[in-house]
Amino acid sequence: MTVTDSFVLLAATFLIVGVLTTKFSSRLGVPSLVLFIMVGIIMGSDVLGIIYFDNAQLAQMIGILALIIILFEGGIQTSWKSVKPVIAPSLSLATIGVLITSGIVALAAKFILDIGWLESILFGAIVGSTDAAAVFAVLKGQNIKPRIAATLEAESGSNDPMAVLLTISAIELLMNPEASIMSMIGLFIVQIVVGLLLGLVFGKLAVTALNKINLDSSGLYPVFAIAFALLTYGATAFLKGSGLLAVYIAAIIIGNAENIAYKHSIFRFSEGFAWMMQILMFVILGLLVFPSQLFTWDILSKGLLMSMILMLIARPIAVYLSTIKMGFSKNELVFLSWAGLKGAVPIVLATYPLLAHVEGSSLIFNVVFFVVLTSCLIHGSTITMLAQKLGLTGPKKTTPMHSLELVSLGKADAEMLEYEMEEDSAIIGKTLQDIPFPKGTLVNAIIRTDTLVTPTGNTIIEAGDFLYILTSRKRVNDIKKLLEQKKEPEEIVEEEVEAEPV
Template structure:
């Protein structure tokens, strides 16, 4: 009994230390210009049996479970912050990249794997399927707070959120072809159509249902709303996956639906999901780092093969996919070059590389090691140079303003009111107007204004300036009217949303 308690206490201690190390590495990642996911993986490798020997971990089943759970959370957080108006503009190229782009990437990499790894054709296509998709966790992490042009950034985010189903489908299909005596190709095509269509339908349905339920239910604590929203994400994935459709696609679509609705305690839900997504990223990449053995990974054979495949993937396969699938979609040469370079690999290929290990495929360990090396190469080379590429190609947009302040919003319990946060842009009609000249509803109160690093207590004569962040107390009945006033442009039209 005592030994069990001590073992549990040690586990909790190591979990705390790993999370602290993961959080600290995010600070160093910005200074070093290296994506945080690389440092998370390194933390896991150092803590593992081939490093300091703190933890011996080789449980592929558990790593797969954590990986999929983390991807659900990450996709939900990313989808929540994706604007539907932006998605409509890039839907065709993004979904073209997410489907045909993955197929083309898989085919080119399969040819390389056949030659470099010396495997048969089915195994070569299995390897190509594993590394064929752009990874959502890597893209969301690397592009966050970067001033990339909105069209390009949204294209990459939607592609990475929507292409996981294609990669999962191809990986599972080629595993079935390898292990099955008489594979059914027609069944595989029907399965893909089922996964995509049903995943899309369930995502939209559950997203609408979650939004309506969150807005109508009256919970005793505001802290329960983020948990309630997260429960819908897990429910969406599990229900969809259990009927054989794409759970990851359903979660991403549901999150976009929820994120673009008027939502009670919206900021609380978003902030909670953002923090939880970071925690799951840390946990996922640290565990994936624990799963790999550096003594097996950093051998001349793996390094040489990994570098060759990485080169072909980055310089040949991804550009071929981008240039062919975006024909006639009004992307100019520089934009296509950037989209080619930004095809980041991350957690999804590593998680998918576990599937052949669990299925007993002959070269599964070789695949896992090479995939791991390819992901590290992609994250280090591509992930650390995305901003530089965008600047050199002159594809940067307005600098994103990240407030360096914190305003704790106090729950108003069951009162029929909430606090809205609004960042003022130069196009808004309220810029330059004093508060007394703005026709706010009677039950609206401007609580505070953040201007630069200063907190301003508003009066009737206070003028709204570009870049101000307003914290507004409003009844839920007047929230829609308030947003119409805030979102009105100087020309008289409405912008999408603050």
Template sequence: METFGIDAFVLLGGLLLICGVIVAKFSNRLGLPSLVLFILVGMIIGSDGLGIVYFDSVNTAQLIGIVALVIILFEGGMQTKWATVRSVAMPSLSLATLGVLFTSGIVGYTAYLIFDVTLLEGLLFGAIVGSTDAAAVFAVLKERNIKAKMGATLEAESGTNDPMAVFLTLSFIELISIDNSTIWSLVPSFFLQMSLGLVLGLVIGKFASFALNRIKLESSGLYPIFSLAFAMLAYSVTAFTGGSGFLAVYVAALVIGNSELTYRYSIFQFNEGFAWMAQILMFMILGLLVFPAQLFTSQIIISGLVLSVVLIFVARPAAVYLSTIGMKYTNKEKLFVSWAGLRGAVPIVLATFPIVANLENGQLFFNVVFFIVLTSTLLQGSTISSVARMLNLTGPKKDTPHHSIELISIGKANAEMVQFQTNKDLALVGKKLHELNLPNEVTISAIVRDEELITPYGETEIKAGDFLYILVATKHKEKVRKIIEAKKQPEVV
């Protein structure tokens, strides 16, 4: 019987992953974010649905959620280009701190008025839904042609505002549970957590980049696992020292992702696939945790709808406009950032904390938060592209290659196959290969144009949108980078 149970568990896991991949494939066609469908699958197979799986362990769901969020944050941070983030650093940080405070305050006071709870309990509810969700934002914005400035703002905000929401949630639980706690005693703790998260994230990110390039491993498949181990290390070490583990993970990922890495594309592809698996598992587990019979009651639906309206149409826009005063954002951009403030896994995971702490209204808060997340992802997540087009904030279509070449890496041969995509602003576009003046130990080994492989030779002309695969010796890497990234000179009239 035990063997059958194990076999059935493995079969169920395989079927859930297959279901998750298929759901991700068709989510865009259905016009719904994939995370909503993952949650729905969990609810359907749960005890209130088909009854295939009974799951009610809040502690297990919380653990799985935190680990999955570390993986998702790490992948999102690695994919984020520092040059893009740097241009929106101040507004993103303002949204991640002041924005969360304003949102939490407005929603929290509304919850205090709606529910029969104390003001502190209302503010706790506001803190739980105060932050946008990295998993939701990264998933929804991926491959959508949103302007770079808007995408960078939202991704940087969602990657850095989780620590603020976690801090506020834990602080209000402490204020409710411990009689002698005061809000002023928590202020030093906030600065300590953020400082440790930033510093340790930078240190571990630098060390990870050094270790990935200098330690020669026997198999290329070990490098992605090695990189992910540093994400776990960043979270745990920072959390143990009293800092913000989520902030440390995101900062470390930014540092690693913007460094020159051995087996770079293997690392990126592994983390992307693992992040998808983490999303599927996390949202399905969270879907299993909720009981639809408790969720879809008149009290939850009415209070959830009221709080959703306040959050989406009042609190979030107010937070965005107040947090970006004096910053170079147009009204259209502020409206879009307001609309794209998706809620997802983070609020649901945070909603488990009051239950674990045995607070009186913990289960009520969890159910209402879950309803708000469903409302936010269904309404906002499915209309982001349409709103961006309406506000004229769409950029060029994202052209993500479905191919990669990594024959040799600097870890073993002091050479690397580098991928580079051209655009119309580069000086090399329109030139033939023999005109590029590349060093002798550099070879353009392949060109992918419109999903077709072109074998290059001296007379091959480079066009905008080409993916160049360049075999380059380590010592010439910077020189080659300067040549291929050189911009066109403006014409003199």
């Protein structure tokens, strides 16, 4: 068998095993990304010996590429309506929170790991941020209250610039003692500003291009969208901005645009691609670590102690201090403190000192890896249970296991809307013929508890229904206003009175 054939076989094995592990992760109560890492470790040279992999530069490149796709998918799924009210606390957590976390961890690392001050600062910088891949993976499909979930998602999507800057700055100071701290601060400001501006520009440009271009195949539209994500990162990084931040901003703009051709296709393709890249990234990172070096008493004891300090001291202090007077309750602060998941970003950042040949980089990498593994295992498996204990869960999310897409809509002046009916909607309890839909609007299908209901004029709308509505693009906003109308307070009271037993 040739090298190419072997590579194809291994890639197929990784993907199949990765997909199957997601089936078992929910039953075991373990986040799937932990199982992906374990697949890599088991396949590695220290266990089964199938693959010997120690290329930190290739792992870093794959990790960054995967993070671009994961952030893009997370961004297009993010509702601007839910993120807008939590911008202030999210940005505070992404900047001040990361600084405080990194500082406390650095202080602990100095004495626990017995390394120099700059090396300790480097370690704190690497593990200071929450990870978008881990947060998106754990929160997806959960029924955490929207405000808290939006805060965590926005924080994890925007805190990479701070972590990257602190890591690069610490390495620069280690390798070049003459480096100026003021230049580092200036670099951070440039990264944030350029990242925000180019994210906005490329996001608007992508929306316009997707709607204006007339491609021969509908399957090219999702590829075109992904290409814009890669272009956004590349152009922003070239201009010294934060590429990951720009990708997340651009994705939010694309995902919240009123009308985009083949929107459902773009969403579905991005979701599948993000899963594939997540599997690949965590398996590769698992391959990069050597269990014989990781699972030693020295690394386990130091790593466990650093994990406890990070989870129980550094993150809670950072959350409380960076969200002062921002309207969070005690229970919400406890949950935000516990939900600071670590994931791929710290491991990818830990490859930077390896490539720069920083003294003690192997120790830093192994302890970082153990901290991430501990965080994913403990945080990831308990986050939903803690939310329930603290009363921070909302109505159970019901994602329909179906797809309704008209491939011709991209070139037609038409739009297929998918809308979930909430309990307080004004049209709940009404028949379709009694609802004043705009002229030319057609309700094609209703999904009710995973069952297809063929709509007629006498069909009564119920809470939890998924409506699929075909309409002209110029009528989209009118229909959304109609569907989003809420019941008057007196109507709700009357219904509650009628529902009371006699």
